[in-house]
Amino acid sequence: MEFSIKAGTPEKLRSGCIALGVIDAKGLTPAAAAIDKASNGYLTEILRRGDLEPKAGSTLMLHNVPGTACERILLVSLGKQAEFSDKNFRSTVGAAAKAFATCGSKDATLCLLDQAVPGRDARWRGRQAAMLLADSAYRYETTKAKKDDAPRRGPSKITLLLADQADVAGVQAGAVQGKAIAGGMALAKELGNLPANICTPTYLAQQAKALGKAHKLKVDVLERAQMEKLGMGSLLSVAAGSAQPPKFIVMKYDGAPKKGARPVVLVGKGITFDTGGISIKPAAEMDEMKYDMCGAASVFGTLKAVATLGLPLNVIGLVPTTENMPGGRATKPGDIVTSMSGQTIEILNTDAEGRLILCDALTYAERFEPDCVIDIATLTGACIIALGAIPSGLLANDDELAAELLARGQESGDRAWQLPLWDDYQEMLKSNFADIPNIGSKGAGTITAACFLARFTAKYKWAHLDIAGTAWKSGGDKGATGRPVPLLAQFLLGRAKAA
Ligand code: BES
Ligand code: MN
Numbered sequence: 501m502e503f504s505i506k507a508g509t510p511e512k513l514r515s516g517c518i519a520l521g522v523i524d525a526k527g528l529t530p531a532a533a534a535i536d537k538a539s540n541g542y543l544t545e546i547l548r549r550g551d552l553e554p555k556a557g558s559t560l561m562l563h564n565v566p567g568t569a570c571e572r573i574l575l576v577s578l579g580k581q582a583e584f585s586d587k588n589f590r591s592t593v594g595a596a597a598k599a600f601a602t603c604g605s606k607d608a609t610l611c612l613l614d615q616a617v618p619g620r621d622a623r624w625r626g627r628q629a630a631m632l633l634a635d636s637a638y639r640y641e642t643t644k645a646k647k648d649d650a651p652r653r654g655p656s657k658i659t660l661l662l663a664d665q666a667d668v669a670g671v672q673a674g675a676v677q678g679k680a681i682a683g684g685m686a687l688a689k690e691l692g693n694l695p696a697n698i699c700t701p702t703y704l705a706q707q708a709k710a711l712g713k714a715h716k717l718k719v720d721v722l723e724r725a726q727m728e729k730l731g732m733g734s735l736l737s738v739a740a741g742s743a744q745p746p747k748f749i750v751m752k753y754d755g756a757p758k759k760g761a762r763p764v765v766l767v768g769k770g771i772t773f774d775t776g777g778i779s780i781k782p783a784a785e786m787d788e789m790k791y792d793m794c795g796a797a798s799v800f801g802t803l804k805a806v807a808t809l810g811l812p813l814n815v816i817g818l819v820p821t822t823e824n825m826p827g828g829r830a831t832k833p834g835d836i837v838t839s840m841s842g843q844t845i846e847i848l849n850t851d852a853e854g855r856l857i858l859c860d861a862l863t864y865a866e867r868f869e870p871d872c873v874i875d876i877a878t879l880t881g882a883c884i885i886a887l888g889a890i891p892s893g894l895l896a897n898d899d900e901l902a903a904e905l906l907a908r909g910q911e912s913g914d915r916a917w918q919l920p921l922w923d924d925y926q927e928m929l930k931s932n933f934a935d936i937p938n939i940g941s942k943g944a945g946t947i948t949a950a951c952f953l954a955r956f957t958a959k960y961k962w963a964h965l966d967i968a969g970t971a972w973k974s975g976g977d978k979g980a981t982g983r984p985v986p987l988l989a990q991f992l993l994g995r996a997k998a999a
């Protein structure tokens with residue numbers, strides 16, 4: 501999707517579809533007023549009849565509006581001026597994106613960026629708009645034979661038309677970022693949506709190499725033998741039941757101008773299918789466990805966005821990846837393994853496998869002397885019970901890092917919510933036979949999972965994002981969301997600005 505950013509009024513514009521804002525039910529934004537004038541009050545007349553709902557994000561498509569050079573006019577309600585907010589901005593642009601995607605036009609113009617959003621600048625508006633528009637163009641069709649059944653493609657060219665010339669540079673800069681973030685989301689969605697018989701650990705390793713080639717990342721893939729040498733007994737215990745070889749993927753983006761600058765390390769859970777292992781899961785919705793590598797997918801997507809933008813930072817992506825399968829060689833409940841850190845782990849439930857692959861990756865991360873480490877994982881069903889699908893769960897051993905991530909979540913619209921990582925919860929992880937069990941006693945499942953990880957992260961600042969509720973949607977709209985690529989990308993944009 502190509503964006504062009506201009507200032508002016510839309511009445512003489514030739515465009516397949518122009519989206520215009522209406523505020524406080526009947527108030528015309530300057531762009532809408534210009535079209536209204538050119539059409540002799542056509543819009544005012546329609547609004548007077550009350551055809552457009554006043555709620556932010558409601559739309560009304562008009563065809564053949566007199567006095568204009570465009571095929572369609574999309575009226576979009578901005579809601580109440582006094583209540584205009586991040587959320588209303590996003591729902592209005594999102595509604596326009598949805599209408600654009602199905603209207604059949606090859607090009608479109610968006611005149612919805614002029615209404616000031618409290619606390620946000622032009623760059624934010626450009627970034628959010630480009631991200632929402634480009635993201636709405638994603639379609640999954642890789643494994644469909646009948647491609648022509650796929651929904652109609654939306655516009656490939658979008659003009660962001662602004663009332664104020666002074667906003668052009670900011671919106672332009674933001675749009676470049678938003679488009680790159682959407683590109684990262686598309687990669688994360690695609691990897692997530694691919695079935696587990698295609699998206700295996702080997703496939704992820706190949707994709708990492710391909711990403712490295714396209715974006716100048718250094719990519720190393722460690723094989724089983726190398727993992728054995730490193731002592732990654734915890735990770736390998738999860739892979740024991742699988743016919744697919746596990747991989748440990750290391751991707752390095754070197755963008756910092758200063759040599760040796762400490763990297764941000766992102767660690768993504770890459771379980772390409774989670775059957776639960778010997779502690780096998782029930783059959784209902786088990787297909788959705790193909791999404792258990794969405795943490796890994798978000799690391800791929802974030803690195804892609806960062807490299808596309810050439811951010812002046814060092815970022816390392818670590819992806820431990822394997823299937824979790826039952827079988828004659830599979831790890832059994834009660835088995836004890838030794839992690840790379842040297843700590844022994846009693847595996848009381850083979851379905852708590854995410855933490856078992858992450859802990860070795862978190863120990864491996866120490867060698868990079870990281871500025872901070874963020875792991876991203878579809879880790880616990882309990883997180884869905886606690887928070888649903890709105891925010892990702894956030895736990896951290898550093899309050900400043902947590903606050904930074906919470907703020908970047910707000911800014912990007914891809915929010916997180918912090919849960920406590922108090923020492924008191926560590927009491928719930930006790931084993932009679934090893935240093936630590938892989939599950940806690942009853943209750944607080946998201947927190948005890950993070951407490952387990954915390955035993956491996958004492959040497960650096962660390963945050964954990966539990967994306968079990970946010971990484972994909974179930975039901976009729978089943979599909980990966982691309983989250984938390986926007987949050988992570990915004991975090992790194994913030995770091996780049998500070999650097
Ligand atoms: N991948 C699952 C978590 C999950 C379940 C995410 C459903 C999204 C939807 C994870 O590996 C898992 O099975 N966790 C267990 C942990 C339990 C055995 C302590 C869970 O949440 O039930
Ligand atoms: Mn599991």
Ligand code: ZN
Nearest residue numbers: 771774792854
């Ligand atoms: Zn899992």
